[in-house]
Amino acid sequence: MNNFLLLPIIIPFFFAMILMFGQKKIAYQRITTLLGLVISIICAAGLVLNVYENGPQIVTFGNWPVPFGITMVSDMVAALLVLTTLVLTFFIVWYGFGSIGKEREQFFYYPGVMFIITGVNGAFTTGDIFNLFVFFEVLLMASYLLIVLGGEKAQLRESIKYILVNVISSALFVITVAYLYSVVGTLNMADISLRIAEINQPGILTVIAVLFLLVFGMKAAIFPIYFWLPSAYSAPPIPVLALFGALLTKVGVYAISRTYTLFFTHDLSFTHELLLILAVITIVAGCIGALAHFDVKQIIIYNIVIAVGVILFGVAQMNEVALEGAMFYLIHDMIIKAALFMLIGIVIYVTGTTNLRKMGGLIQTYPALCWFFLIAAFGLVGVPPLSGFIGKLLIIQGGFEAGNTWSSLLVLASSIIVLLSVMRIFIYAFWGEKGQLSENVQKSKYNRMFIPTVLLVILSIFYGIGTEWLTPFMGDAAKILIDPSIYTDAVMKGGE
Amino acid sequence: MKTNDVIIQFTAKIVFFMIFFYAVHIFFAGHYTPGGGFVGGLVTASAIVLLIVAFDLKTVQTILPINYIYMVACGLILALGTAAFSMFTGKPFFTHFFDYFNLPILGKTSLHTAALFDLGVYLVVVGVTMTIIQTIGEDE
Numbered sequence: 070m071n072n073f074l075l076l077p078i079i080i081p082f083f084f085a086m087i088l089m090f091g092q093k094k095i096a097y098q099r100i101t102t103l104l105g106l107v108i109s110i111i112c113a114a115g116l117v118l119n120v121y122e123n124g125p126q127i128v129t130f131g132n133w134p135v136p137f138g139i140t141m142v143s144d145m146v147a148a149l150l151v152l153t154t155l156v157l158t159f160f161i162v163w164y165g166f167g168s169i170g171k172e173r174e175q176f177f178y179y180p181g182v183m184f185i186i187t188g189v190n191g192a193f194t195t196g197d198i199f200n201l202f203v204f205f206e207v208l209l210m211a212s213y214l215l216i217v218l219g220g221e222k223a224q225l226r227e228s229i230k231y232i233l234v235n236v237i238s239s240a241l242f243v244i245t246v247a248y249l250y251s252v253v254g255t256l257n258m259a260d261i262s263l264r265i266a267e268i269n270q271p272g273i274l275t276v277i278a279v280l281f282l283l284v285f286g287m288k289a290a291i292f293p294i295y296f297w298l299p300s301a302y303s304a305p306p307i308p309v310l311a312l313f314g315a316l317l318t319k320v321g322v323y324a325i326s327r328t329y330t331l332f333f334t335h336d337l338s339f340t341h342e343l344l345l346i347l348a349v350i351t352i353v354a355g356c357i358g359a360l361a362h363f364d365v366k367q368i369i370i371y372n373i374v375i376a377v378g379v380i381l382f383g384v385a386q387m388n389e390v391a392l393e394g395a396m397f398y399l400i401h402d403m404i405i406k407a408a409l410f411m412l413i414g415i416v417i418y419v420t421g422t423t424n425l426r427k428m429g430g431l432i433q434t435y436p437a438l439c440w441f442f443l444i445a446a447f448g449l450v451g452v453p454p455l456s457g458f459i460g461k462l463l464i465i466q467g468g469f470e471a472g473n474t475w476s477s478l479l480v481l482a483s484s485i486i487v488l489l490s491v492m493r494i495f496i497y498a499f500w501g502e503k504g505q506l507s508e509n510v511q512k513s514k515y516n517r518m519f520i521p522t523v524l525l526v527i528l529s530i531f532y533g534i535g536t537e538w539l540t541p542f543m544g545d546a547a548k549i550l551i552d553p554s555i556y557t558d559a560v561m562k563g564g565e
Numbered sequence: 566m567k568t569n570d571v572i573i574q575f576t577a578k579i580v581f582f583m584i585f586f587y588a589v590h591i592f593f594a595g596h597y598t599p600g601g602g603f604v605g606g607l608v609t610a611s612a613i614v615l616l617i618v619a620f621d622l623k624t625v626q627t628i629l630p631i632n633y634i635y636m637v638a639c640g641l642i643l644a645l646g647t648a649a650f651s652m653f654t655g656k657p658f659f660t661h662f663f664d665y666f667n668l669p670i671l672g673k674t675s676l677h678t679a680a681l682f683d684l685g686v687y688l689v690v691v692g693v694t695m696t697i698i699q700t701i702g703e704d705e
Contacts (some may be wrong), residue, residue, distance in 0.1 A: 072652045072658050073656065074655060075652075079645070079649060079658075082645060083642075083645060086638050086642050086645070087638070087642075089634060089635070090635060092634075092637060128657050128658060129657060130657060130658055130659035130660075131657065131658075131659040131660050131661065132651075132657050132660040360609035437685055445664050464679045557574065
């Protein structure tokens with residue numbers, strides 16, 4: 070079955086279509102969405118095992134020979150990210166039953182979610198640079214819908230900014246692809262990689278590399294171009310925010326890692342040095358933001374920026390240890406950000422405010438919520454048995470091996486600030502005297518939000534404990550990132 | 566003051582069919598000459614827009630009682646179905662098939678599954694355009 074790798078993309082797409090019928094029937098919408106996600110998760114899990122046993126899976130659309138058709142490539146990196154995306158979406162959709170609200174559910178919320186994961190999975194799987202652009206647009210269009218759905222004043226204001234920034238970056242993406250096409254004359258990623266290796270990356274390709282960094286950096290929110298993210302992400306309701314925080318910036322991170330490990334590997338002293346510097350400044354900027362705010366949403370949103378910096382710091386090292394760490398950290402961060410957004414969503418629901426200063430003493434009324442938040446917070450920071458530890462450890466180790474001692478120490482130090490920022494939520498919201506509590510908290514609604522959140526936190530604990538079982542998968546992913554020839558060989562042979 | 570739109574309404578009734586058949590022509594001509602599903606869909610939508618201009622939204626909705634959102638969904642399912650059909654025959658996704666057939670009136674004709682995909686595109690374009698125009702038109 071060489072088409073198997075397409076199923077995690079096609080199934081959500083198909084379910085999005087059938088969800089467009091029966092718009093007002095909430096039960097139908099919910100059940101169909103969950104059913105589609107479960108089937109996709111099973112397929113994606115099968116895909117991961119398949120890739121693990123048989124190497125990268127390739128299919129070229131329309132039975133065309135390789136560089137001429139659109140190739141879809143599912144290597145270990147893509148397969149793991151696709152599986153994580155689907156699992157997270159499952160929990161976030163489940164969480165949304167308790168909090169998204171009837172009006173949104175009746176107005177294409179679920180098709181929007183399904184289209185967004187079609188785009189995300191497609192962007193992870195594609196092996197064609199222009200197809201990557203198309204899948205970016207698929208997920209961005211769906212995200213425009215989700216960010217504005219509901220039509221509150223803040224959402225309308227922020228969606229204007231969000232759309233404007235993304236339209237500009239998409240236009241830049243097209244221009245960059247046009248540049249690249251005029252230089253190498255192909256769009257297939259494996260073919261581009263081979264041709265760049267042939268001409269040994271002259272100056273113009275380094276310019277294109279920086280342009281790609283600009284384009285994907287705008288999606289991934291790296292240092293000089295992360296300005297849109299904090300305000301845009303504060304607008305939509307929590308389940309949508311969890312979806313965005315867990316998936317959207319990570320697609321940009323993935324695209325940077327892919328282009329910088331597959332294409333532009335011949336002028337490391339310029340491109341990767343630039344990536345390193347930007348990653349470090351991104352971490353610093355994120356840290357400043359995370360400490361400056363007393364708004365729970367903003368604190369976690371700035372933690373996204375920090376994590377993007379840490380992952381890209383790992384990618385910039387270009388050695389196998391750091392890339393394995395970056396893979397570990399990327400997937401950890403997707404899981405833990407979704408969990409944290411879901412947790413603070415519950416905190417906001419029970420207190421009725423996002424202002425930390427007004428909260429307090431939640432531990433007396435909601436002890437379970439408190440302890441799960443603590444576990445998630447420690448997981449985010451990287452306390453040893455939990456999920457964030459191994460990724461950061463490997464990234465720092467890779468940093469030392471590459472000789473970037475000071476910046477590695479700075480990344481280590483940033484963990485303390487991350488700890489401080491989430492502990493502040495813990496101390497202000499859960500400890501101390503009783504603060505503001507929302508009056509109309511329904512127990513059933515609370516439970517409906519709480520159960521998926523807890524399951525996701527437990528999943529992140531297993532991700533931390535089960536490092537040993539995950540290492541072979543991550544090692545495979547790191548191998549393909551460090552050695553582009555595995556990727557190009559697999560694609561070029563796959564067409565015969 | 567009551568306006569009398571008799572000329573534009575009379576012309577629109579005739580011109581609607583001319584535009585519509587031209588759209589069908591463009592749609593089928595797409596494989597060998599410029600045209601195809603996208604342009605055909607836009608021209609069809611413009612024919613319906615002409616009716617809306619000449620009459621009004623309510624009248625056109627009674628003449629063409631179509632739920633355009635369902636039309637978009639059907640178009641998408643048709644396009645995906647055409648693309649996915651080849652998966653069941655063991656070929657890669659999006660492999661198209663064609664052959665020559667002797668049709669009763671048209672004679673020897675080549676039929677290609679790409680036309681079905683184009684039909685999906687056509688339905689989506691008409692559906693999306695009309696949804697946009699209707700929602701803006703109904704908005705108070």
